[in-house]
Amino acid sequence: MKTLVLAEKPSVAKSLAQVLGASPVSRHAYENxxxxxxxxxxxxxxxxMPEDYRHEWQEWxxxxxxxxPKKMETKPLPKTRGQLKAIQQLTRRxxxxxxxxxTDAGREGELVARWILAYCQFKRPVKRLWISSQTNKAVRDGFKQLRPVQEFDDLYAAATARATADWLVGLNVxxxxxxxxxxxLAAGRVQTPTLGLIAQQEAKINQFKPQTYYELQLNTKAGTAKLATQKQLNLDQVTKIQAGLKGRSFQVTRCDTKKRRQKAPLPYxxxxxxxDANLRYQFSAKKTLNLLQTLYEQYKVVSYPRTDSKYLSTDLKATMSERLAALxxxxxxxxxxxxxxxxxxxxxxxxxxxxTDHYGLIPTEEMPPVARFSNDEQKIYQMIVDRFLGLFAADYQEEQRRYQLTAGQYQFHLTTAQVLVAGFKGDQVQSVVAPxxxxxxxxxxxxxxKKCLTKAPAxxxxxxxxxxxxxxxxxxxATRAEIIEKLINSGLMLRQGQHLATTPKGQQLLKLVNPSLxxxxxxxxxxxxxxxxxxxxxAAPQFIQQIKQETQGLVREIKQSQADYHDFNLTGKRCPDCNEPLREKATRQGVLLVCSNPNCHYKRWRDPKVTNHRCPQCHKKMIILTGTKGDYFKCTHCNLTQPVExxxxQRKPNRHETQKLLKKINQDEEPQESALAQALKAAMQQK
Structure with a gap:
């Protein structure tokens, strides 16, 4: 008997096949x-979806x-039915x-596989591959130590409960x-409070009123000492103190010495x-995760990416020298x-x-194929390697001396530091010998x-x-990067340089949605x-019952709300068909202007779209516009127009279309059976 292995992605399946010695036998499987x-x-x-449970739920x-719903049920996604059917056929062998x-060794990976096997009604024994890296050694060891799937029933229950909660709260609200x-107006169990965090910070910034104050400093051979004071000084106060201390010397009235030790940071x-990738390289959370997935799946040089732990399990002690050797x-x-x-x-x-489920991010025992890394992949890999190498280094040690300098009733504080052992910081620090x-x-x-200004929250x-x-x-x-991208793509939040901000629509949503969300x-x-x-x-049923009760309360609050609503997406432009205002709708291809009248289907692009179609006169790319007679191309250089239809x-078929047409013609030209041959075949069948 054979074992059916279900991976999460084609790339992972290919890697598993290479390790297990399986070859491709179809578009959907490898086998040995x-x-x-x-x-x-x-x-x-x-x-x-709601309409799948009851027809009347189709109406909003x-x-x-x-x-x-009394019981949450699943259905196939339409775009991937082909692969699901192939898996179903394999399970019936x-x-x-x-x-x-x-699949991925985590909550979502468990959900992916369990739903598929349940749909296929797979009743035979199931085991779990649970590994934290994709190296050949990790895969081989993992298959030698397969675990009973029952060990992960609680993880599957949590994943199902999470999906149910998101459905109940998200769809209803x-x-x-x-x-x-x-x-x-889309709201969600996690995305709405995330948007709220941005809005709360913006409120703090808007309420902030900057204030000017002054600091009195004493520049010495050992460094700059600052006047010790409990309040902020204005210009008159600081100049008066400066004048009173002019020409005076200061006495060291106190000296505290302390040795400070700092351990290397744990793995990421x-x-x-x-x-850190956002601070250092301005990478989005989504980009960092994608780069990390490539390092994990394609190059197999880092451990499992979607981890929430910074620690390592004790069984990894024996692998550390091998990982170091790979570097x-x-x-x-x-x-x-x-x-x-x-x-x-x-x-x-x-x-x-x-x-937790996985240990911290560290390099694997695979030698990194640096020449194949993109520049961004190299940056992420280097960050992980630096943390890993720091584990082999000594603690950073320095001696701090804190002085109190006194003249009359005024004290100044000065702190100096001298590096004793650079340790894991190495060349990052320079030892300055102060008096x-x-x-x-x-x-x-x-x-x-020094003139200073109080700073607003960033x-x-x-x-x-x-x-x-x-x-x-x-x-x-595993989900935070996707949540941020979803808020941006839905027009509730935007990136302004390196910062995030709520849009008018996002601010409006936070006023309309339930305060608890x-x-x-x-x-x-x-x-x-x-x-x-x-x-x-x-117990998962206990949690789901609580979510249902809270969902009822959330819907009731919205029904009873008296909040005013202003549609920030409405424009001053009018629909040429019914004269109702046009509403802006963001899409991947650009911004559409859609009629706000639900019974009218007029829409057009807000901005001219540059196409790959070339002007027949000047050969520049043409834009596409919508007129009374439909879509048409226009050249912005020579004003030539052409109807899209x-x-x-007139367009010539491309290479793929030409090959497809020739194939059909060749099939049509194949010799058919003659009438005599068909008659002979029929006579033979009657015997």
């Missing part, structure tokens, strides 16, 4: 004497709300004895808002890596550590109790004052938003409960 390997394409299944009215779930205010988890051709520091047979100095990194004073030493220096960037989402438990490391408290509580379900500490009729 022991394994049949196939793949999903992410989610092949989804929860049914308050009469049908709230939508509360008589030579398939067991299945192995090899979105429908209620849309029906109430007659506009497309996904959230911190996304934060020998990549990093000078790694070669030096290998030459000195250096071991991990930061012992606290090994902690089984602090490792060391004793108590009663006389010190002189230059007095001056707008949230993706880096600081990720920190806030992590703090309040909004989403998971605009703050992270409620959603953070739900995320904690989902984690409890994943660890077997809470006319161009389509």
């Amino acid at each position: 004497q022991q394994y049949v390997i196939t793949w999903a394409l992410g989610h092949l299944m989804t929860l049914k 009215t308050f009469d049908t709300l709230p939508l509360l 008589s030579d398939i004895g067991t299945a192995v779930i090899a 979105t429908r209620a808002l849309t029906v109430k205010y007659q506009d497309n 988890d996904l959230t911190e890596l996304q934060k 020998g051709g990549y990093s000078v520091t790694a070669r030096q550590l290998l030459a000195h047979q250096q071991t991990v100095q930061q012992k606290q990194v090994f902690n089984d109790q602090k490792v 060391q004073w004793q108590v009663n030493t006389t010190v002189t220096g230059q007095l001056n004052y 707008p949230l960037s993706e880096a600081t938003l990720l920190v806030q989402m992590d703090k309040f438990g909004l989403g998971t490391p 605009t703050t992270p408290a409620l959603t953070a509580k739900w995320e904690q409960q989902l984690e409890a379900i994943a660890h077997g500490q809470l 006319q161009v389509k009729q």
Whole structure:
């Protein structure tokens, strides 16, 4: 009997096939004497839509709300039915004895596989491949230590509960808002409080009033000392103190010496890596995750990306030297550590109790193919390597000396630091030897004052938003990047340089939606409960029943709301068919102007679209416009116009279309059976 292996993506299935020695046998599978390997394409299944449960739920009215199915059911996604059908056929093969779930080792990966196997009604034994890297060694070891799928039932229950909660809250609140205010207003269990974090920071900035103050400084040979004061000084106060101290010397009245030790930072988890990549390279959270997935799946040089842990399990101690050796051709520091047979100095990194589903991000035992890395992939890989190599380095140590300099009733404070051991910081720090004073030493220096201005809170960037989402438990490391992108794509939030800001539509939504959904408290509580379900500490039906009750309350609040609504997407332009205002609608191709009258179907592009169609006169790219007679091309250089339909009729077929046409012609020209041959065949069949 053979084992059916279900991977999450074609690329992962190909990697598994290479390790297990399977060859492609169709467009949908690899196979050998022991394994049949196939793949999903992410989610092949989804929860049914309201109209799939009841026909009357198809209507967007308050009469049908709230939508509360007795049992949540799934259905195939239409665009990937072909792959799902192929998997279904494989599960029905008589030579398939067991299945192995090899989707991503996390909550969503578990959901993907379980829904597919349930749809296929697969009743034979199922096991789980649970690995934290895609190296050949990790895959081989993982298949030797396959785990019973029942060990992950709680994880599957948490994933199902999460999907159910998102369906109940998202669909009901979105429908209620849309029906109430007659506009497309989408709200969600996680995305709305995330938008609220941006709005709260903007409110703090708008309410901030800058104030001017002055600092009095004493410049000495050891550095700059500042006047110790509990209040902010104005110009008159600081000049008066400066005048009173002019020409005076200062006495060292106190000297505190303290040695400070700093350990190397732990390996990255996904959230911190996304934060640092945004600060250092201005990468979006989504971009960082995509780069990381490539390093994990294609190059197999980093461990599992979607981790929320910074610690390593104790069984990894034996692999650290091998991982370091793989970096020998990549990093000078790694070669030096290998030459000195250096071991991990930061012992606290090994902690089984602090490792969740996956350990922190570290390099694998695979030698990195640096020549194949893109520039951005190289940056992310280097960040992970630097953290990893820091584990082999000593602690950073410095000696801090804090002085109190006194003249009359005034004290100035000065702190100096001298590096004792550079440790993991290496060349990042320079040791400056400052004069060391004793108590009663006389010190002189230059007095001056500095004009300062209180700073407003900084707008949230993706880096600081990720920190806030992590703090309040909004989403998971695997979903936060997608949440940010969804808010931007839906027109509720936008990027302004390196910062994030709410749009007028986003600000309007936060005023209309239920107050409990605009703050992270409620959603953070739900995320904690989902984690409890994943660890077997809470029953999923109990959580779902609570979500249903809260959904009823949310819909009731929207129905009773008296909030005013202003459609920020309405423009001053009028529909040429019914004279109603046109509404802007953002799409991937640009902004559409759509008639606000629900019974009118007029729409056109707001901005001229540049096409690949060339002007027959000047050969420049033409734009496409919409007129009373339909779409037409226009050249902005020579003003030539061409109806789109006319161009389509005149267009020559491309290479692919030509080959397809020739194939059809050749088939049509193949000799057919003659009438005599058909008669003979019929006579033979009658015998």
